[in-house]
Amino acid sequence: MRFVIIGAGRVGLRAARVLRDEGHEVTLIERDDATIRRARNQEFPVVEGDGARESALEDAGITNADVLGALTGDLNVNFTACMIAKHYGCRTVMRIDEAYREEIYRKYAEEVDEVIYPERLGAIGAKNALLGGTIRAVADVAPNLQVVELTVTDRAPVNGYTMGELELPADATILAFGKQDRPLEIPSEDESLEIGDRLVVLADFDVLSEVRQLLVGETPERAAANAGSEAGGVH
Structure with missing residues (x-):
């Protein structure tokens, strides 16, 4: 941008x-x-x-x-x-x-x-x-790790999945989940993912592009442009 x-x-x-x-x-x-x-x-x-x-x-x-x-x-x-x-x-x-x-x-x-x-x-x-938008950095944990909050959109491949069905890359972990306009909490496996839901994820910079594609629905090109440089340095 x-x-x-x-x-x-x-x-x-x-x-x-x-x-x-x-x-x-x-x-x-x-x-x-x-x-x-x-x-x-x-x-x-x-x-x-x-x-x-x-x-x-x-x-x-x-x-x-x-x-x-x-x-x-x-x-x-x-x-x-x-x-x-x-x-x-x-x-x-x-x-x-x-x-x-x-x-x-x-x-x-x-x-x-x-x-x-x-x-x-x-x-x-x-x-x-x-x-702006549907992706918000929360904190830098280490030179290669960041906590991000992502909002599920209608383009997200996981829209309609349950938390138990959601599979993130090995170097990404869900820390919290919140339905739209409700507080964040520890997710349960039965919670369904819907438009406007928020997930807080701890991820290695190397997999942020893939996480963006899954949870927000960014195209691979857009996700790589937004997240690719994050693998090279701290925010």
């Missing part, structure tokens, strides 16, 4: 590193000279400019991007950038500080795909917000 992230400070740069480690393409937009140098020293492409200006977004590749992450500390910049990105068909994720009142939050939340409070999120949480 292609990401444009506005703001190469602490929040933006950490999210960019996590996404790049998974094999995604990330371009940053930043105005501060020292921050730009730090990001470029880490070999990120950086567009120098104001992320609230359409010209800067175009220079960063917004026309071909899948997601815009507006992660600066300036709410007005973030919101303006998201509104521009919406016209290009991008998923929009906007940073907001906890200091804003609830009615202000609701106003902005209605206009973008997701609002995040970086004070409450680690790098994995920010990455989940940017990626």
